Amino acid sequence: MKAIIYNNNALKYIASKATSYSRIAIDLSPITLSEIQEPEIPSQSWVRLYPIVSGICGSDLATIFSKSSLFLKDYVSFPFVLGHEIVAVNDVGKRYVVQSILSCEPRGLDLCNFCKSGQIDKCLNLNRGVIKAGLQIGFCASTGGGWAQQLIAHNCQLIEIPDELSDLGAVMVEPTACALHGVLNNVEPNMTIGVIGAGTIGLSTVACLSSYFKDAQIYVGAKWPHQQKLASQLGASWVGTPSNLEGQIRLLTKSMKVKSFLTSGVDLTIDAIATPESFNQALKITRPGGKIVLLGMPSVAKLDLTPLWLRQITLVPAYGYSQESIGQKRLKTFELAIEVVLKKRLESLVSKTYTLENYRQAIIHAAEAGKTGAVKIAFLPNLKKLKTEKNQKS
Amino acid sequence: MKKRPGLVLYSDEKTPKVLIWHGENFYLEKLPSGSKIIYPPEPLKGLKDLRSQIKYALENPLGDSKPLKDYLFAEMKLTIAFDDISLPLPPMRQPDIRQLVIEEILNLAAEKGVDDVVLIAALALHRRMTQLELRHILGDRIFEAFYPYGLLLQHNAEDQKELLHIGFTEKNEDVEINKRAAESDLLIYVNINLVAMDGGHKSVATGLSSYRSLKHHHNVEAMLNSRSFMDMHHSELHSSNWRMGKVIKNSGIKVFQIETTLNNATFPHEFAFLQKREWEWDFKDRLSYYGVKKALDNSPRALTREVFHKIKSPYQVTSIQAGEVEEVHHKTLENVFAQQKVEVEGQSDILLMGLPYICPYNVNSIMNPILVACLGLGYFFNMYLNKPLVRKGGVAIISHPTTYEFNQTHHPSYIDFFEQVLTCSTDPLYIQQNFEESFAYDPWYSHLYQNGYAYHGVHPFYMWYWCAHALDHLSSVIIIGGNKKAVKRMGFKSATTLSDALEIAEDYVGKDASLTYLHVPPLLIADVK
Numbered sequence: 001m002k003a004i005i006y007n008n009n010a011l012k013y014i015a016s017k018a019t020s021y022s023r024i025a026i027d028l029s030p031i032t033l034s035e036i037q038e039p040e041i042p043s044q045s046w047v048r049l050y051p052i053v054s055g056i057c058g059s060d061l062a063t064i065f066s067k068s069s070l071f072l073k074d075y076v077s078f079p080f081v082l083g084h085e086i087v088a089v090n091d092v093g094k095r096y097v098v099q100s101i102l103s104c105e106p107r108g109l110d111l112c113n114f115c116k117s118g119q120i121d122k123c124l125n126l127n128r129g130v131i132k133a134g135l136q137i138g139f140c141a142s143t144g145g146g147w148a149q150q151l152i153a154h155n156c157q158l159i160e161i162p163d164e165l166s167d168l169g170a171v172m173v174e175p176t177a178c179a180l181h182g183v184l185n186n187v188e189p190n191m192t193i194g195v196i197g198a199g200t201i202g203l204s205t206v207a208c209l210s211s212y213f214k215d216a217q218i219y220v221g222a223k224w225p226h227q228q229k230l231a232s233q234l235g236a237s238w239v240g241t242p243s244n245l246e247g248q249i250r251l252l253t254k255s256m257k258v259k260s261f262l263t264s265g266v267d268l269t270i271d272a273i274a275t276p277e278s279f280n281q282a283l284k285i286t287r288p289g290g291k292i293v294l295l296g297m298p299s300v301a302k303l304d305l306t307p308l309w310l311r312q313i314t315l316v317p318a319y320g321y322s323q324e325s326i327g328q329k330r331l332k333t334f335e336l337a338i339e340v341v342l343k344k345r346l347e348s349l350v351s352k353t354y355t356l357e358n359y360r361q362a363i364i365h366a367a368e369a370g371k372t373g374a375v376k377i378a379f380l381p382n383l384k385k386l387k388t389e390k391n392q393k394s
Numbered sequence: 395m396k397k398r399p400g401l402v403l404y405s406d407e408k409t410p411k412v413l414i415w416h417g418e419n420f421y422l423e424k425l426p427s428g429s430k431i432i433y434p435p436e437p438l439k440g441l442k443d444l445r446s447q448i449k450y451a452l453e454n455p456l457g458d459s460k461p462l463k464d465y466l467f468a469e470m471k472l473t474i475a476f477d478d479i480s481l482p483l484p485p486m487r488q489p490d491i492r493q494l495v496i497e498e499i500l501n502l503a504a505e506k507g508v509d510d511v512v513l514i515a516a517l518a519l520h521r522r523m524t525q526l527e528l529r530h531i532l533g534d535r536i537f538e539a540f541y542p543y544g545l546l547l548q549h550n551a552e553d554q555k556e557l558l559h560i561g562f563t564e565k566n567e568d569v570e571i572n573k574r575a576a577e578s579d580l581l582i583y584v585n586i587n588l589v590a591m592d593g594g595h596k597s598v599a600t601g602l603s604s605y606r607s608l609k610h611h612h613n614v615e616a617m618l619n620s621r622s623f624m625d626m627h628h629s630e631l632h633s634s635n636w637r638m639g640k641v642i643k644n645s646g647i648k649v650f651q652i653e654t655t656l657n658n659a660t661f662p663h664e665f666a667f668l669q670k671r672e673w674e675w676d677f678k679d680r681l682s683y684y685g686v687k688k689a690l691d692n693s694p695r696a697l698t699r700e701v702f703h704k705i706k707s708p709y710q711v712t713s714i715q716a717g718e719v720e721e722v723h724h725k726t727l728e729n730v731f732a733q734q735k736v737e738v739e740g741q742s743d744i745l746l747m748g749l750p751y752i753c754p755y756n757v758n759s760i761m762n763p764i765l766v767a768c769l770g771l772g773y774f775f776n777m778y779l780n781k782p783l784v785r786k787g788g789v790a791i792i793s794h795p796t797t798y799e800f801n802q803t804h805h806p807s808y809i810d811f812f813e814q815v816l817t818c819s820t821d822p823l824y825i826q827q828n829f830e831e832s833f834a835y836d837p838w839y840s841h842l843y844q845n846g847y848a849y850h851g852v853h854p855f856y857m858w859y860w861c862a863h864a865l866d867h868l869s870s871v872i873i874i875g876g877n878k879k880a881v882k883r884m885g886f887k888s889a890t891t892l893s894d895a896l897e898i899a900e901d902y903v904g905k906d907a908s909l910t911y912l913h914v915p916p917l918l919i920a921d922v923k
Contacts, residue, residue, distance in 0.1 A: 240813060
């Protein structure tokens, strides 16, 4: 089968790290489009899936261009097929979105304390069990990934897609679940909230905030005009460029300033970019005693944490998804994310799709999504197969 | 030799290119045949022996006022207020007329044994001046005698302890002014009347007042009802100030007004060509133009800005009048119009204006996009009596680089106004109703106004309101050579050249539209028949 695989190649890792996002950088990177063996099914609890849409995430780009932390090296196994935002069908054509986190249950292990309570995002066993190490499908040598014509997934990872949700809409479920997990675990009613960044995660965050916290005042710093428009449509109270976000929040909170730091600020800031620059801005606009949610995937960074200490701001990282408490119920984040995707019509955030063969263009487009007026770029890994099946049926 | 009055020239094929200001630069441009070019009158002759003239004015006051010396006595509390750095433009060469007048007042006060004298710069909501700027206006002698002892103050419109609410006008407008000025036995106001809008009751009622008071006439309604605000008899801005002036007078506050007028000798001899009509340029003028132009074209904007802001104008004083406010101002306006008035026959479809590097609110600073709009659509558009130079539904074409640039120290609230307010709406009335108060009462802007060198938080709103009449009157505003993003933000259109601008204007005023070019500075006021 065809798959975009990531090889453990130190030289290529260094070469792509030294270059910026470009076609050359992709050729220098450790990824290749290759013909590989289909992954083997470890037990009857696993199924074979055929990805129909698979998104390109910021973490994929960071991996390809060697911008992610080496800390994660022990939570992946090589060579792995990329792609963890997966919409796939099984052998009988049933559609699923895949919870890619590889926690205790798929690994065939007794459930750890976190997995027992449904908190698979905090699983203690991401590198043990019947499959090789890998925090998620898309980073594990045993399972394959979404950027291929086949992958395998454990039954517990499958979430059925309702008929009213399109394939393209479904690819927004995984990033929306990540955003929703960060939002539901940290936001309280009537908060003033700053959102830094308006790519896929930032915009999904705005959609989740406006869906669940109607009284929240949501202030979004979005770099590109199309992002600003979308953030506004998705329910932001105010949208402007990142450089104007501080000014707006200062006005809102009637804050004074000490150098570039506001003396007051918003109750909570969601950093959907997680670069040193965005984190510094989060420190500037969050009030003393407030909270910063680190929702984007960070990397190695040099940071001055003194403002965090002096202003006694709580820093909360948000990773993945699991289950959420809604009233008395515990529901899977994915199930709730599907509702948000449908309600907010997040399908419209999928700007362009590519076949696996055109992976270079796809990756460059994803890396330059903001600049090119795009948001989510995705692969259609089985486009030919689906077309053939459709023709046969008709 | 008698100085020549202003001129309206109808251009034809033989008319040479005209000079058009473009921020910290200028260029020569051929105007379409039939264009009306309005040139200012030549500078009037200045008064000789200024100190004697000042003495004469103080001893021979106008109206029901007594000579100044008769108001002075040893135990009195005397306050001398004076116009700030926004006048004149560019700043005048030393000695500034305010220095000469105040020195003469201080001499008289000293003769009478007056000890309690305080000087107050009438800032209203303008930025505080630096020590150097104060020294330039007042001279070293006054500065050294007052500033180190805390007797040279800058009006603080945000410190409630320093303000006194005098009462209300018959239209329920608050009258609140500087407490020290209000509680003095005599308040002397020393003014420079550069344009017809300045002076009169506006000096005290605006210059020494607070937001509480100013908001009654610095608003969109007043601007829309001021046709123009350079014509006090048809200006709601002035009517309100005059009502306030009466409240001040009736409260017992004694104001002794001293107003001065300048000729329009705006540019030093190095830039003599800027004072002349192009067809009268001699070889030296042409050489100067090309030399200066080449230097400006090849220098970074920061440098050209610095060079221009160093210009000190060789103005000459054309009149000094003192005494009762209204009588004084009446005489002042006669002198202002004698220098600036140009009769113009009829309106045109298009008004072309080249904006220079300076306006009242960016002395030693950057002319940000809001100030560009204010200078063009507020000040220059309103330089008329009777009716605007451009017809209702006409187009204004402005030449200015309109850089997306702000002075962080002087204009912090301008930045937020540009980014947070103009992104929501450019409608002055909507802006006034929805945003003004949040900026006016913002503690950070208040802090910067009081302790830094920032204009008040509400100031950018006033600049935008200043454009309200023009925005209501015109069908479009086109900016030549401006930063496209900044121009678009303000709701204007961008053009690269004059011919582009004229092509865009066609959509609004049709082909073969008539064009008037306001050839300023030096300043003029058009009396449009």
